[in-house]
Amino acid sequence: MSLSTIALAVFMKAIIPEGFGPSVRLTLGERKRPVPGKNDVLVKVHAASVNPKDWKLNLTLARAAPPLGRRLIPPLFGDDLAGEIVQLGAGVEGFEVGDRVYGMDMRLRTATLAEYAVIDTRRIALMPANTGFIEAAAVPLAGQTALQGLRKGQAGPGRSVLIIGASGGVGSYAVQIARQLGCHVTGVCSTRNIELVQSLGADAVIDYTAGDYRQPAPGQRRAFDLVFDVTAYETPASCGALLAPAGYFISTMGHARPALRTLLSRRRNASLLRVESWTADLQTIGEWMTAGAVRSVIDSRFTLAEAQQAYERSRSGRARGKIVIAVTPG
Template identity: 50%
Template sequence: MKAATTRGFGPRARLMIKDVNKPKIGADDVLVEVHASSVNPKDWKLNYNISSLVPKVGSLSNFHIIGDDLAGVIVERGSNVSNFKVGDKVYGMDMRLRTAACGEYACIATKRIAHMPKNISFNEAAAVPLAALTALQAFQMGPVSDGSKVLVIGASGGVGTFAIQIAKAMGAEVTGVCSGKNIELVTSLGADKVIDYTQGDFKAENNNFDLVFDATAYESLTTCASLMAEDGLFVTTSGHGKALFNAYRPHLFMGSKSARPVWVESYTSDLEILTDFIESGAVTPVIDSVHQLANIEDAYTRNKTGRSRGKVVIQIV
């Protein structure tokens, strides 16, 4: 089968399409004919770099296949699988270390997938798992319900576009932060208010948000404390640097304000929540651009700019 992998070793490694062996499945897995995947910052910040440092030999050969998100059709199932059948359309991901989704076929455990929403395409479904699960699991940490006040920083990006819609679906009053050119998009997604970060330092203003969700991974509890209610929660997508440090250090001068990083996982139950949101019309994937597998380098380049509006999708079939 054809798959995207790395060529070369270390800093000079590049993406390429090559023929590799079709993956073998275990008793609790399914083999998916992948129709689409999508690009997340994790792909080029972590997966690509690790892949380029590991020798491409023997059993490690499929380790180098890129991609987390997948949407496709089951073509084979393991002996223990009863909740999915051959021919089912599914979507999901596996974060250990990646799904190896940017290939014509991928092996994935059934606890990491769900049946695809009936009202969206494979390209749209592939845009959902990592980004939408990140937003959903961030809001499951905090007081997001009817009347909650939520701020989403990075509201026009891959995670942010889902975050606006999911918070609204959960009943929150939502404010999005983005550049002026994306205000119309973020408003169309349901944001009650939109802040243009190019027009001043919004973090210096006093506010009372119950939850501040930083989808950019640039901010911290310290920089956003004035925006938060006295018992507010700051949630970041960052797993490193100052944001992570501020999530765990004693908040001696922050009162009862707190911070937590979101470590996204793929579970069928959470994917099914997203399916309900999508099928009800409460959440719609926003796609920035679609790239063929042969042009995966262009997809990565677009995502690296940090300027994509929604998700960058890779079409496999």
């Protein structure tokens, strides 16, 4: 075996972050190809998606860790993946080499901005048969956040749901999934995204640029059984006029401040959402996608070498749906 062949077997192309916080730079380089553990699989990554959590976590680490700690904590990027299994851990059952899978792992950074990634089999599922890698890679974090948030807020047939941030990554899935759960869905978005949110199945759309949607006009009542704030900017107090007496307020953790966490912990039927990836939830979403009832809204696509631009797009706050990185061309 030549030295070049050995190098190909050991190393892979990957995004190498340099620095912490807003000054982090994502450059294409090489690092060692990971090795799967007993219950893991090694996936050849075809596509990965961008989530605000990625750069927000990097900012959090930058503030929390002293300079020495920053050198010891690997600032890896990328959780979502869609790709093909190329190697099985010794204890893996239910998956085979060649399976097309999608998923993510929130316990540690999966580091999916690379040609190969290792992931626990409890965190993945077979891709929907009619879905490509780009569309599948968009699902795991955003789709499961939507599903688990709606479930936590007891969304179901006949329940009225308000989704704040309905045109974003999580929100676009939340509108569609709430419809599949039998809810009456109202989405909150800006003027330019009204048609998109309507096309996803929202029964009503509120344009937040037209006024304070949190305060109903005189004589108008908006009592929602669930207010699902996927932007994490609102609180149960700010949305109090929107909630039914026994209504739920669910917030993602993206921008949650310490005061908000305390407030949520003291209020009945209000909570922050911590998403996990589970095979069963991915399968549920996959079934809806196969049936054509749920789709991925793709804002933009980038190559692996364009990862920096992809994250700058995410930080702009202007994305409609998901930003996806094509790791393997084609």
